[in-house]
Amino acid sequence: MKKVILRALVCAGLxxxxxxxxxxxxxTIGARAxxxxxxxxxxLDTNTAYYNHIYSALTKIDEKSQIGPDLALSWQTVSPTEWxxxxxxxxxxxxxxxxxxxxxxxxxxxxxxxxxxxSPYTGAISSVQDVSAIDDxxxxxxxxxxxxxxxxxxxxxxxxxxSLTKATTDSFNTGTSVIGSGPYKFVSxxxxxxxxxxxxxxxxxxxxxxxKVMFRFIADDGARVAALLGGDVDLIDFVPPRLIExxxxxxxxxxxxxxxxxxxYLIMDTERDDSxxxxxxxxxxxxxxxxxDRRVRxxxxxxxxxxxxxxxxxxxxxxxxxxxxxPHFAYSNPSVPMPGYNVDEAKKLxxxxxxxxxxxxxxxxxxxxxxxxEKICQAIGQMLSRVGLKMDVQTLPRSxxxxxxxxxxxxGRYSFLLLGYASSGDAxxxxxxxxxxxxxxxxxxxxxxxxxxxxxxxxxxxxLAASDxxxxxxxxxxxxxVAMDDRALIPLYxxxxxxxxxxxxxYTTWANxxxxxxxxxxx
Numbered sequence: 001m002k003k004v005i006l007r008a009l010v011c012a013g014l015x016x017x018x019x020x021x022x023x024x025x026x027x028t029i030g031a032r033a034x035x036x037x038x039x040x041x042x043x044l045d046t047n048t049a050y051y052n053h054i055y056s057a058l059t060k061i062d063e064k065s066q067i068g069p070d071l072a073l074s075w076q077t078v079s080p081t082e083w084x085x086x087x088x089x090x091x092x093x094x095x096x097x098x099x100x101x102x103x104x105x106x107x108x109x110x111x112x113x114x115x116x117x118x119s120p121y122t123g124a125i126s127s128v129q130d131v132s133a134i135d136d137x138x139x140x141x142x143x144x145x146x147x148x149x150x151x152x153x154x155x156x157x158x159x160x161x162x163s164l165t166k167a168t169t170d171s172f173n174t175g176t177s178v179i180g181s182g183p184y185k186f187v188s189x190x191x192x193x194x195x196x197x198x199x200x201x202x203x204x205x206x207x208x209x210x211x212k213v214m215f216r217f218i219a220d221d222g223a224r225v226a227a228l229l230g231g232d233v234d235l236i237d238f239v240p241p242r243l244i245e246x247x248x249x250x251x252x253x254x255x256x257x258x259x260x261x262x263x264x265y266l267i268m269d270t271e272r273d274d275s276x277x278x279x280x281x282x283x284x285x286x287x288x289x290x291x292x293d294r295r296v297r298x299x300x301x302x303x304x305x306x307x308x309x310x311x312x313x314x315x316x317x318x319x320x321x322x323x324x325x326x327p328h329f330a331y332s333n334p335s336v337p338m339p340g341y342n343v344d345e346a347k348k349l350x351x352x353x354x355x356x357x358x359x360x361x362x363x364x365x366x367x368x369x370x371x372x373x374e375k376i377c378q379a380i381g382q383m384l385s386r387v388g389l390k391m392d393v394q395t396l397p398r399s400x401x402x403x404x405x406x407x408x409x410x411x412g413r414y415s416f417l418l419l420g421y422a423s424s425g426d427a428x429x430x431x432x433x434x435x436x437x438x439x440x441x442x443x444x445x446x447x448x449x450x451x452x453x454x455x456x457x458x459x460x461x462x463x464l465a466a467s468d469x470x471x472x473x474x475x476x477x478x479x480x481x482v483a484m485d486d487r488a489l490i491p492l493y494x495x496x497x498x499x500x501x502x503x504x505x506x507y508t509t510w511a512n513x514x515x516x517x518x519x520x521x522x523x
Contacts, residue, residue, distance in 0.1 A: 025212075028216060028234050028235075029213070029233060029234065029515060029517065030228060030233035030237070031217055032219055032224060033217070033368065033398070038167075040111040041169060045514055049514035050195065052516060053183060053213065053516070054178060055158035057157050057159060058104065063519065064511055070205075071087055071104070080146040082140060082141070088204055090204075092181065094179050095161070097161050101135065102133050103159055103160070104133075106160075106162040107157060108131045108154075109165070121156060122442050123442065124156045127150060127464075128142075128144075146467045149469075160177070173189070181204075182203070183206075184199060184213055194214055197213045198212050199212070210517055213517040216233060222240075228502070237515040240372065241315035244257075254501045256500070257497065257498050258498075258508075261329075262370075263491055263494045264376070265324050266492065267417050270289070270452070275289045278359060283360060291416070296349070299350045302346050303386065303387035305341040306320035307341070318496060320338055322338045329424075331476040333478075336480060339491075350388055360391075361389050361392070361416055362416065364396065365394070365396070366402075376492070378393055413449075419446070420495070430463075430479075432445045433447060434480075436452040456483045460475065463476045463479070504522060506520070
């Protein structure tokens with residue numbers, strides 16, 4: 001009954017007057033996404049946000065997506081393909097075990113080889129060939145190539161005790177194996193409900209701000225806003241765009257908006273001749289995959305109104321995108337034009353490609369991963385219907401969506417899907433999105449349509465071979481131009497980061513959209 005009343009208040013214009021923040025040293029966060037408890041099983045930034053509280057990594061990625069030291073105080077390249085990392089002395093895990101180089105080695109190896117990982121971390125450290133302990137406080141990382149982006153990838157790998165690297169997913173789910181060296185210690189976890197942490201008094205970094213932190217998992221946007229308005233939580237993430245202005249005008253609410261690293265785009269299956277979610281206009285099986293034809297990809301691209309999507313569907317909390325890299329990164333390509341919106345031209349292209357009556361196409365999206373993802377998916381279906389396609393919109397929980405979307409087997413993967421892939425400051429993960437998929441080379445792990453273009457691969461190869469970031473940026477920028485000219489995928493927009501708090505709290509948003517307790521502070 002309480003939820004119903006609070007939702008009614010939201011619909012009535014957010015007239016509820018919030019209590020001001022108490023002097024409690026506890027923080028309760030209403031979070032949109034639940035987590036995978038095993039820190040090496042599912043590489044998503046929403047998961048990494050939770051891990052940042054409990055675990056440490058060799059390097060730290062900050063709120064501006066910049067790299068700094070974490071467990072490693074310093075590092076050096078002893079050759080183009082070997083790095084040495086010097087660990088901080090005296091660090092202990094939450095169970096009082098001393099943290100040594102052996103723990104780091106075992107954790108990185110686990111992240112590289114964990115069986116049945118639904119979104120493996122191999123893409124973050126694709127260049128890593130071998131990891132070893134030189135002594136208790138020195139780690140050697142050998143790579144298959146010069147990799148100036150390695151520092152960024154290592155920032156994603158949570159370090160756990162060597163003794164736990166054989167732990168099962170069930171052991172993490174029960175909390176038995178949830179032991180790190182981060183600013184907060186694990187207290188309890190209830191699937192579908194909450195995770196609770198407490199301050200780690202022995203943390204080696206800045207003193208954690210809160211005695212206790214509780215993340216309550218509230219996937220429903222309206223319920224999450226209602227929980228803030230009802231005083232059940234102190235802070236909520238992923239504020240729904242439709243309620244931003246209302247929250248700004250509500251008494252005792254603060255709203256914080258920041259730039260995001262995450263472009264949202266559509267991926268097309270350009271590999272399989274018989275793509276499982278494409279049929280003819282009458283539901284018949286086709287002899288060829290329409291998405292292999294650039295004219296069809298162009299028609300789908302110009303059949304979507306990005307300005308309308310950013311301004312109305314996203315209610316201004318987004319900017320139209322021309323490429324799969326956020327514009328504030330140095331390797332984005334400013335010469336790539338924003339696709340226009342032209343339904344008539346799209347229909348002509350469809351006819352020229354041999355589909356005057358269109359075809360049937362399913363678009364698969366999450367309904368609990370990205371801001372407004374379900375509404376965006378519905379809008380895509382409506383827009384492409386005007387081009388002549390018979391659209392089937394399928395929205396799924398991320399727990400169902402990602403195992404299928406990231407299945408690179410021939411019988412796996414969707415034909416047309418929505419994805420948001422965060423850019424990185426050093427372009428470290430760019431090859432995962434556009435390079436031809438290669439399990440052997442550990443490239444293209446997020447190229448979920450298996451797009452393949454030799455010219456794109458060659459440019460990415462030049463970037464991977466570059467010994468400096470400037471050379472990497474230039475080569476990757478070239479790859480973006482070629483891929484976008486070929487309509488490798490369909491960029492839509494770059495979303496914003498929006499967080500709301502009770503009055504009395506300030507919050508610093510993270511460009512990678514992580515929700516971090518210590519970014520909230522009393523003012």
